Structure formats: C-alpha cells, structure tokens
Amino acid sequence: MRPVRVVHLGLGGFFRAHQAWYTGFDEEWGIAAFTGRSAGLAEALTRQDGRYTLVVRGPDSDDLQVQESVVAAYAGSDATTWRSLVADPAVSVVTITMTEAAYAPDGVVADRLVAGLSARRLAGSGPIAIVSCDNLPGNGEVTARVVHELAARLDPALDEWISAHVSFVTTMVDRITPKTTDSDVREVAEADGWADAAPVITEPYTEWILSGDFPAGRPAWERGGARFVDDVVPHETRKLLLLNGGHSLLAYAGSARGHETVAEAVADPDCRAWLEQWWDEACRHVPLPDDELTAYRAALLERFANPRIRHTLAQIAADGSQKIPIRVLPVLRAERADGRMPTGAVRILAAWIDHLRGFGAPVSDAGAQPYIERAGSVREVLSLLAPDLDGDQDLIAETERLVQESKANR
Numbered sequence: 196m197r198p199v200r201v202v203h204l205g206l207g208g209f210f211r212a213h214q215a216w217y218t219g220f221d222e223e224w225g226i227a228a229f230t231g232r233s234a235g236l237a238e239a240l241t242r243q244d245g246r247y248t249l250v251v252r253g254p255d256s257d258d259l260q261v262q263e264s265v266v267a268a269y270a271g272s273d274a275t276t277w278r279s280l281v282a283d284p285a286v287s288v289v290t291i292t293m294t295e296a297a298y299a300p301d302g303v304v305a306d307r308l309v310a311g312l313s314a315r316r317l318a319g320s321g322p323i324a325i326v327s328c329d330n331l332p333g334n335g336e337v338t339a340r341v342v343h344e345l346a347a348r349l350d351p352a353l354d355e356w357i358s359a360h361v362s363f364v365t366t367m368v369d370r371i372t373p374k375t376t377d378s379d380v381r382e383v384a385e386a387d388g389w390a391d392a393a394p395v396i397t398e399p400y401t402e403w404i405l406s407g408d409f410p411a412g413r414p415a416w417e418r419g420g421a422r423f424v425d426d427v428v429p430h431e432t433r434k435l436l437l438l439n440g441g442h443s444l445l446a447y448a449g450s451a452r453g454h455e456t457v458a459e460a461v462a463d464p465d466c467r468a469w470l471e472q473w474w475d476e477a478c479r480h481v482p483l484p485d486d487e488l489t490a491y492r493a494a495l496l497e498r499f500a501n502p503r504i505r506h507t508l509a510q511i512a513a514d515g516s517q518k519i520p521i522r523v524l525p526v527l528r529a530e531r532a533d534g535r536m537p538t539g540a541v542r543i544l545a546a547w548i549d550h551l552r553g554f555g556a557p558v559s560d561a562g563a564q565p566y567i568e569r570a571g572s573v574r575e576v577l578s579l580l581a582p583d584l585d586g587d588q589d590l591i592a593e594t595e596r597l598v599q600e601s602k603a604n605r
C-alpha cells in the first residue's frame with residue numbers, strides 16, 4: 196500500500212476527480228483524506244479500501260478509471276487523527292478543497308490548520324506545504340493570512356514557527372465535477388461490476404497550475420500534466436472570470452429561465468449571447484495573449500455544452516455572497532473605472548439579485564440573509580456588497596433595468 200504522505204481536507208467530489216487523480220500517477224505517495232465533518236463518505240470509502248471509480252465522461256463515451264491514491268479516509272470530526280497525521284514527519288503536503296466560505300477569518304480552514312500545525316511543531320516534524328485548491332484568487336495567500344491571524348492570537352511562538360516552517364502554495368484548479376447522484380451510483384455499479392458506493396463523474400478536461408515551495412517534497416503531479424510556474428495570477432484570473440464567472444451568470448440568469456443544467460442553459464441562444472458579452476468584458480482584464488483567451492473560450496463552450504455532464508445550476512448558485520465579489524466585481528469595478536458600462540457583468544449582478552428575491556435556483560448560502568433583507572433595493576444590495584459602487588447612479592439604473600428585463604423574460 197502507498198505510504199500516507201499527503202493529508203487532504205475536504206473529501207468531496209472535486210478532490211477525488213482532481214488532486215487524487217494527479218497523485219495517482221506517483222505510487223510513492225498515498226493520501227489520508229478528511230471530510231468536512233460527517234462520517235458517511237469516509238466510512239463508504241474505508242469499506243472499499245479507499246478505491247473508487249472516476250468516470251471521465253466525454254461528450255460521446257465514458258472512461259472508467261479505478262483510483263487508488265486515497266489510502267485512508269476519516270470524518271472531519273476526528274480531530275485526534277487529523278492532528279496526529281499533520282504531525283507525522285512522513286507527511287509533507289496538506290491539500291484543501293473546503294469551498295470559498297470556509298476561508299473566513301476564524302473559519303474551518305484556519306481552525307483545522309492551526310490545530311494540525313500546532314501538533315506538528317510539538318512533534319518536531321519539520322517543514323510542510325499547504326496547498327489550497329479552492330476557487331479563490333490568491334488562495335495560498337488567503338490561507339496564509341487566516342492561519343497567521345489565528346495562530347498569532349492563540350500563540351505567538353506557534354505563529355513564528357509557522358513563518359519559518361510552512362509554505363503556502365497558490366494554485367489554479369480546473370475540472371468540472373458535478374455532485375454524484377444516486378442514479379450515478381447505480382449506473383456505475385452496473386458498468387463496473389462492483390458495488391462502488393463512492394464514484395465520481397468528471398469531464399476529460401483538467402488543469403492544475405501551482406506556484407510555491409514544497410520544502411519536504413511532493414508527488415510528481417506533473418506526470419498528470421500539472422504545471423509549476425512563478426506566477427499563477429494570469430491563469431487564475433482567466434479561469435475565475437471566464438469559467439466561474441460564466442458559471443455564475445448561467446446559474447442565476449439561466450435558472451430564472453427554467454433551465455436546470457449548464458448544458459441546457461448554454462444551448463439557450465439568449466444565455467449564450469449573455470455569456471459571450473460577459474466574456475468580451477472579462478477578457479479585457481485577463482493578462483494573457485488574445486489567441487490564448489480565444490482558444491480557452493472555444494474550449495469552455497464545448498465543456499459547458501457537454502450534455503452528458505449533468506452540472507446543476509443549483510449547485511453552482513450556492514454561496515453567491517462569497518462568489519460574486521470574486522468572480523464579477525473585479526470586472527465591474529475595472530470597467531466602471533475605465534468609463535464603460537459592462538452590461539454583461541451587470542447582468543450577473545441583476546440575476547443574482549433576482550435569485551435573492553426568490554427567482555430561479557433556490558438560495559443556499561449561509562451569508563445570504565443580509566442581502567435577502569435588502570434585495571428589494573439595488574442600491575442597498577450594493578451598499579453591502581460594494582460600498583464603493585453604491586453612489587454610481589448609472590450602474591444602479593442599469594442594474595434595475597436588467598432586473599426588470601429579467602422579470603419580463605420569465
């Protein structure tokens with residue numbers, strides 16, 4: 196069996212389609228993975244020795260690949276095992292996929308990492324790399340900030356030890372991975388011939404771009420195509436604005452038109468035109484050559500249109516209060532500063548406000564309540580979301596116009 200040398204926090208679908216898949220190419224490295232809290236998935240994986248089927252689903256066919264890099268799985272509530280594994284000198288890397296919301300100051304990411312790193316320091320186990328794989332700009336820097344803030348408050352000596360021993364790696368991650376459904380489980384069991392309780396469906400496309408140090412070594416992720424660069428920012432900006440921003444547009448505007456999945460929404464000529472309009476605006480703010488952006492847009496359209504990937508708009512719509520500031524506001528601000536009215540970006544904001552008012556996908560967002568209370572007034576939403584923009588009368592008028600347009604289109 197592979198030795199445990201990576202610990203993962205956030206044992207969900209994406210981790211199993213992405214980081215675990217890349218680690219699968221290096222047999223010297225095994226992963227111990229922790230769920231957020233509950234035990235169900237950890238128990239299911241433990242019953243099958245960590246093995247699961249990754250269904251790589253193209254537009255015409257499936258490629259079933261049994262994955263073996265996860266050698267142990269635990270409930271996130273198992274704090275004792277978490278601390279002892281992060282403290283283990285054989286462990287050199289911690290990867291994370293806990294969603295954007297988990298990086299709040301004092302949130303679950305800071306809490307778990309500080310507990311684990313404190314145990315590592317006491318054990319004298321030496322340096323380690325922390326690799327955030329969540330859709331956050333500068334995810335390494337954000338992780339470092341929340342960890343240092345908490346550690347400094349709890350124990351300044353621990354904070355110093357973290358500065359000297361812990362590397363925070365920044366990454367751009369990309370592979371569309373919808374939530375596994377019960378019918379996926381049944382279908383995979385039939386195709387596989389064994390009762391896999393934890394399969395994952397993903398697309399063929401995958402990307403992982405990383406920047407940072409691995410002071411105690413790392414798996415040979417480049418064998419799966421991972422790229423190590425000096426600066427992730429251009430790549431992360433491309434992905435967050437074009438893919439994730441495009442997703443958010445379809446999630447709110449597409450679901451309000453009755454669509455359930457990304458493929459259905461992108462087949463709707465209006466939604467498709469809105470997507471292109473958003474991409475035209477967003478591309479002005481991605482520091483990459485035009486031909487690279489054109490190729491990425493073409494590939495994205497094919498990926499979004501894959502009818503065999505059932506990626507629900509409701510899944511993407513979740514946690515909008517965390518996602519809109521990252522995926523849409525940078526373009527909105529930059530365009531307004533340049534004196535333009537970016538109707539594509541404003542449409543995402545308007546569609547999100549419509550969603551907060553109860554149209555389209557249901558609201559599933561722990562941070563939504565203050566926005567729901569203000570959703571009747573565009574200005575009040577803006578004063579909470581982006582106070583620097585709440586005096587922009589033209590922006591408010593354009594947002595109101597698009598909210599009305601959306602009402603007329605329903």
Ligand SMILES: NC(=O)c1ccc[n+]([C@@H]2O[C@H](COP(=O)([O-])OP(=O)(O)OC[C@H]3O[C@@H](n4cnc5c(N)ncnc54)[C@H](O)[C@@H]3O)[C@@H](O)[C@H]2O)c1
Pocket residue numbers: 204205206207208209210229230231232233271292293294295296297303328329330331368369370371372373374
């Ligand atoms: N699914 C994708 O296509 C995809 C692609 C790129 C990046 N990502 C990143 O990965 C993250 C996870 O995606 P996923 O599809 O694996 O989701 P998922 O729901 O399958 O898994 C997320 C894991 O994090 C845990 N978690 C989430 N919020 C938590 C909280 N506040 N407290 C405790 N535990 C919490 C969950 O319990 C689960 O173990 C996304 O939010 C995103 O940042 C996902």
Ligand SMILES: O=P(O)(O)OC[C@@H](O)[C@@H](O)[C@H](O)[C@H](O)CO
Pocket residue numbers: 294295330368369370371372438439442443510511
């Ligand atoms: O995973 P989230 O909730 O951050 O965002 C939903 C989707 O936009 C996202 O999961 C994409 O599918 C993914 O980022 C593709 O790589």
